[in-house]
Amino acid sequence: MKEITVTVNGEQHTASVEARTLLVHFIRETLNLTGTHIGCDTSNCGACTILLDGKSVKSCTVLAVQANGKQIATVEGLAAGGELHPLQEGFKENHGLHCGFCTPGMLMRAVELLEKNPNPSEEEIRWGIAGNLCRCTGYNNIVKSIQYAAAKMRGDELPDTEPEFV
Amino acid sequence: MIKCKTSREIGGMGHPIKRKEDDRFIQGKGHYVDDIKLPGMLYMDIVRSPFAYAKILSINTEEALKVPGVVAVVTGKDLEKYNLHWMPTLMSDTQMVLPTDTVMYQSQEVAAVIATSKYAARDGREAVMVEYEPMTPVIDPFKALEPDAPVLRTDKEGKTDNHIWHWEAGDREATEKVFASADVVVKEQMHLPRLHVVSIETCGCVADYDKVNNHLTMYMTTQAPHAIRTVIALVAGHVGLTEEKIRVVSPDIGGGFGGKVPVYPGYVIAIAVSFLVGKPVKWIEDRSENLQADSFARDYHITVEMAATREGKILATRFKVLADHGYTDAAANPSKFPTGLFSIGTGSYNYDTAFMEADAVYTNKPPGGVAYRCSFRVTEAVHAIERITDRLAQEIGKDPAVLRLENFIKKEEFPWKSPTGWEYDSGDYHTGLQKAMKVIGYDALRKEQAEKRARGELMGIGISTFTEIVGAGPSRQFDILGIKMFDSAEIRVHPTGKAIARFGTKSQGQGHETTYAQIIAEELGIPAQHIQIEEGDTDTAPYGLGTYASRSTPTAGAAAAVAARKLREKAKKIAAYLLEVSEEDLEWEPGKFYVKGAPEKAKTIQEIVFAAYTNHPPGMEAGFEATHYYDPPNLTFPSGAYICVVDIDRETGEIKVRRFVAIDDCGNIINPMIVQGQVHGGLTQGLAPALYEALVYDEEGNILNGTLMDYLVPTAVESPHWETGHTITPSPHHPIGAKGVGESPTVGAPPAIANAVVDALSHLGVTHIDIPITPPKVWKILKEKGVV
Ligand code: FES
Numbered sequence: 042m043k044e045i046t047v048t049v050n051g052e053q054h055t056a057s058v059e060a061r062t063l064l065v066h067f068i069r070e071t072l073n074l075t076g077t078h079i080g081c082d083t084s085n086c087g088a089c090t091i092l093l094d095g096k097s098v099k100s101c102t103v104l105a106v107q108a109n110g111k112q113i114a115t116v117e118g119l120a121a122g123g124e125l126h127p128l129q130e131g132f133k134e135n136h137g138l139h140c141g142f143c144t145p146g147m148l149m150r151a152v153e154l155l156e157k158n159p160n161p162s163e164e165e166i167r168w169g170i171a172g173n174l175c176r177c178t179g180y181n182n183i184v185k186s187i188q189y190a191a192a193k194m195r196g197d198e199l200p201d202t203e204p205e206f207v
Numbered sequence: 208m209i210k211c212k213t214s215r216e217i218g219g220m221g222h223p224i225k226r227k228e229d230d231r232f233i234q235g236k237g238h239y240v241d242d243i244k245l246p247g248m249l250y251m252d253i254v255r256s257p258f259a260y261a262k263i264l265s266i267n268t269e270e271a272l273k274v275p276g277v278v279a280v281v282t283g284k285d286l287e288k289y290n291l292h293w294m295p296t297l298m299s300d301t302q303m304v305l306p307t308d309t310v311m312y313q314s315q316e317v318a319a320v321i322a323t324s325k326y327a328a329r330d331g332r333e334a335v336m337v338e339y340e341p342m343t344p345v346i347d348p349f350k351a352l353e354p355d356a357p358v359l360r361t362d363k364e365g366k367t368d369n370h371i372w373h374w375e376a377g378d379r380e381a382t383e384k385v386f387a388s389a390d391v392v393v394k395e396q397m398h399l400p401r402l403h404v405v406s407i408e409t410c411g412c413v414a415d416y417d418k419v420n421n422h423l424t425m426y427m428t429t430q431a432p433h434a435i436r437t438v439i440a441l442v443a444g445h446v447g448l449t450e451e452k453i454r455v456v457s458p459d460i461g462g463g464f465g466g467k468v469p470v471y472p473g474y475v476i477a478i479a480v481s482f483l484v485g486k487p488v489k490w491i492e493d494r495s496e497n498l499q500a501d502s503f504a505r506d507y508h509i510t511v512e513m514a515a516t517r518e519g520k521i522l523a524t525r526f527k528v529l530a531d532h533g534y535t536d537a538a539a540n541p542s543k544f545p546t547g548l549f550s551i552g553t554g555s556y557n558y559d560t561a562f563m564e565a566d567a568v569y570t571n572k573p574p575g576g577v578a579y580r581c582s583f584r585v586t587e588a589v590h591a592i593e594r595i596t597d598r599l600a601q602e603i604g605k606d607p608a609v610l611r612l613e614n615f616i617k618k619e620e621f622p623w624k625s626p627t628g629w630e631y632d633s634g635d636y637h638t639g640l641q642k643a644m645k646v647i648g649y650d651a652l653r654k655e656q657a658e659k660r661a662r663g664e665l666m667g668i669g670i671s672t673f674t675e676i677v678g679a680g681p682s683r684q685f686d687i688l689g690i691k692m693f694d695s696a697e698i699r700v701h702p703t704g705k706a707i708a709r710f711g712t713k714s715q716g717q718g719h720e721t722t723y724a725q726i727i728a729e730e731l732g733i734p735a736q737h738i739q740i741e742e743g744d745t746d747t748a749p750y751g752l753g754t755y756a757s758r759s760t761p762t763a764g765a766a767a768a769v770a771a772r773k774l775r776e777k778a779k780k781i782a783a784y785l786l787e788v789s790e791e792d793l794e795w796e797p798g799k800f801y802v803k804g805a806p807e808k809a810k811t812i813q814e815i816v817f818a819a820y821t822n823h824p825p826g827m828e829a830g831f832e833a834t835h836y837y838d839p840p841n842l843t844f845p846s847g848a849y850i851c852v853v854d855i856d857r858e859t860g861e862i863k864v865r866r867f868v869a870i871d872d873c874g875n876i877i878n879p880m881i882v883q884g885q886v887h888g889g890l891t892q893g894l895a896p897a898l899y900e901a902l903v904y905d906e907e908g909n910i911l912n913g914t915l916m917d918y919l920v921p922t923a924v925e926s927p928h929w930e931t932g933h934t935i936t937p938s939p940h941h942p943i944g945a946k947g948v949g950e951s952p953t954v955g956a957p958p959a960i961a962n963a964v965v966d967a968l969s970h971l972g973v974t975h976i977d978i979p980i981t982p983p984k985v986w987k988i989l990k991e992k993g994v995v
């Protein structure tokens with residue numbers, strides 16, 4: 042067992058963990074933050090994506106001990122002061138989710154994506170979330186949701202959220 | 208444009224209101240099975256077979272039991288003592304819970320390890336020693352039918368072969384006659400390979416048996432909680448777990464697509480263990496276990512033929528199917544329909560002669576034959592008819608769009624009796640295809656293709672114009688294990704005019720909390736935002752058969768409308784009493800009754816409901832509640848016209864879907880935003896089998912792509928920007944004219960894509976390529992034809 046101290050969504054936690062404990066299990070089972078999901082055992086799905094020192098990582102592929110002394114952000118910490126993050130608002134306004142299982146990972150991945158590239162093209166968004174699988178939405182509306190959040194974060198006029206039909 | 212009868216504030220049918228369920232999901236507050244943690248909960252892990260077919264010589268649990276934290280190891284022999292080692296499948300076949308002597312497919316459950324933590328359970332799993340004697344498996348379904356093939360189901364007394372059932376539809380002799388004298392006959396053989404639904408949440412449960420009260424609460428990933436409760440009672444009734452002692456709770460479900468309909472052995476083992484140790488037991492499978500052992504979809508080998516005149520008038524079709532069911536028939540079809548609704552395969556075309564037959568076989572593969580966003584074999588049928596229609600166009604040198612337009616059933620010919628006996632409720636196929644052609648610019652694309660072809664570039668245009676069949680179903684024909692396939696809704700309106708409604712279905716992302724509220728809002732004028740929807744708890748919801756096969760809107764949606772109409776009748780009586788007029792003098796407008804000719808004399812629905820609790824008319828029952836069990840008079844028949852454009856790299860065989868236009872007709876639309884979302888998602892799930900996905904086995908029965916590293920689920924990069932629209936042809940028999948939409952795009956997209964690829968290569972003499980059409984397959988063809 043090893044003692045680790047991490048700051049999760051601004052709150053400090055100290056706990057002792059087995060060296061082999063995956064970070065995702067630590068977050069879900071020890072900290073009871075179940076918004077971070079598990080969708081695979083091969084680092085493919087991205088449902089477990091969180092921010093580790095501001096960088097999006099798949100928390101199923103990081104050991105809890107590797108997070109010692111670091112900052113962790115999960116979906117639970119995204120809405121600051123009771124207000125939805127522009128990405129959360131974007132997903133809701135643009136029907137960017139169905140079952141919601143991939144959503145926390147998508148959101149956390151998109152946080153970093155927009156930090157690096159505040160005005161991404163559709164193509165850049167698609168490549169940017171290529172490590173996160175969604176089986177429900179067909180991705181059109183996830184792209185739209187991220188574009189909406191990008192506009193909001195830039196302070197631009199918000200795009201129309203009504204569905205467009207051909 | 209969709210016309211709405213209610214204001215946006217009320218949010219009835221047709222309004223693209225935002226989803227009520229989203230707030231919890233975007234804030235990490237969804238509540239999925241793996242999020243459940245109960246005091247004293249134990250964790251279960253499962254030892255699985257490395258062989259596809261083997262005798263179990265011994266299972267040594269000694270070392271496993273020494274692992275710190277391990278409390279028990281359960282084998283088939285342990286379950287046998289309680290007669291819990293076998294269970295029925297939904298198709299009245301039998302399936303092992305845990306084997307006592309033989310394993311029948313790779314990754315089959317062999318033993319379960321129970322421990323105080325997830326990690327200890329996994330350590331225990333690694334320490335269980337199983338000795339096997341491998342046998343030669345039967346993997347090829349055609350070989351399984353050969354006379355000298357080993358008989359796999361030796362557990363079935365008197366079984367002398369691997370044949371499961373034979374099924375037929377249509378008229379064999381009449382079809383033979385037409386084929387014998389037709390100008391043109393085209394024929395193709397195709398395989399629709401095994402697929403896996405890969406909902407991003409895997410399957411799992413927490414079984415919580417309370418010894419003192421002899422009561423089981425089963426939290427599980429199921430699309431059909433009531434049916435599961437009945438199945439558990441059938442399996443475990445003899446040990447005292449009768450149906451009133453069982454509560455099944457299906458919390459938030461992270462995608463289902465049919466894969467969460469069956470009862471998997473893991474669920475039953477968890478129940479058995481919880482029953483024996485009196486503690487809650489959690490079982491959550493890994494993705495790899497999910498891919499390797501849970502129900503598959505498809506695996507149909509189809510020979511399809513079409514007879515026509517030289518001018519291209521379709522005269523008849525003939526289908527012959529070999530269905531590989533793995534070691535047991537664990538499909539999730541209605542009892543009387545072993546091939547599901549495959550007989551929809553005569554398609555959208557006007558002809559009166561067809562014959563279909565199918566045989567099912569056992570092989571050493573996992574059981575299933577359930578869904579991949581379409582459980583009832585419609586996808587298989589549509590692929591065959593849409594491919595062979597293109598093949599005919601190619602044979603006689605006619606444009607595939609023109610051929611379709613000439614053969615479509617006309618709008619005024621509905622209701623239309625199909626050659627296999629279905630009565631299509633309504634449709635307008637011409638308008639759909641013409642709209643799709645206009646949006647995509649069909650004629651210009653054909654010109655572009657001709658120019659490109661002249662330059663040696665490979666571009667293809669593919670069409671699919673499908674007829675779906677959903678909403679199972681009328682109870683005279685449809686049941687599962689004898690339980691009729693109606694569905695239910697219960698509405699309770701509180702004194703202040705806000706409501707709760709409960710259903711026997713279960714959303715796995717379809718947005719029922721929003722759409723059901725909209726249906727009730729439409730009928731009662733209570734704003735959708737004030738109608739709370741609940742599903743998935745068998746203790747509170749009325750009985751229903753669950754959500755799959757696009758049946759929720761056709762069945763439970765109808766039940767909601769009818770229950771709400773019962774309430775509106777009651778509201779009318781109360782309004783008449785309050786306004787001191789007769790009922791005939793009243794007129795309804797969403798949200799209120801008013802006196803004809805005196806609109807200022809009115810009672811709002813909220814006032815009426817309040818009166819139902821505070822001042823109800825003498826002789827009338829107080830309260831404002833209604834329940835309805837809806838038994839549909841017919842199925843519904845959504846349709847679609849899809850056009851796809853692909854570009855193929857002639858050096859690598861890589862296929863790029865450049866554009867894809869989907870025009871769906873699902874009848875009246877409840878929420879256009881949600882319908883569109885369903886179509887987007889279904890299209891990506893149609894792209895997947897067309898170009899990427901298939902579960903592949905070698906001759907030994909080893910699965911070659913049993914993890915997400917090599918089972919290729921499309922990402923946002925592979926998935927194109929879908930262009931979607933609709934035509935609206937209401938179902939004449941459905942209370943709100945809706946038809947259901949979830950499956951349609953997954954059914955319609957694969958043949959559109961396959962047809963586009965074949966079209967790109969048709970000038971080389973290519974007439975068919977089996978899906979998934981991968982770059983190596985295309986490259987091989989290009990090489991053979993001397994293009995590369
Ligand atoms: S759980 Fe799938 S990538 Fe982490």
Ligand code: FES
Binds near residue numbers: 175177178461
């Ligand atoms: S919303 Fe279900 S997996 Fe993305």
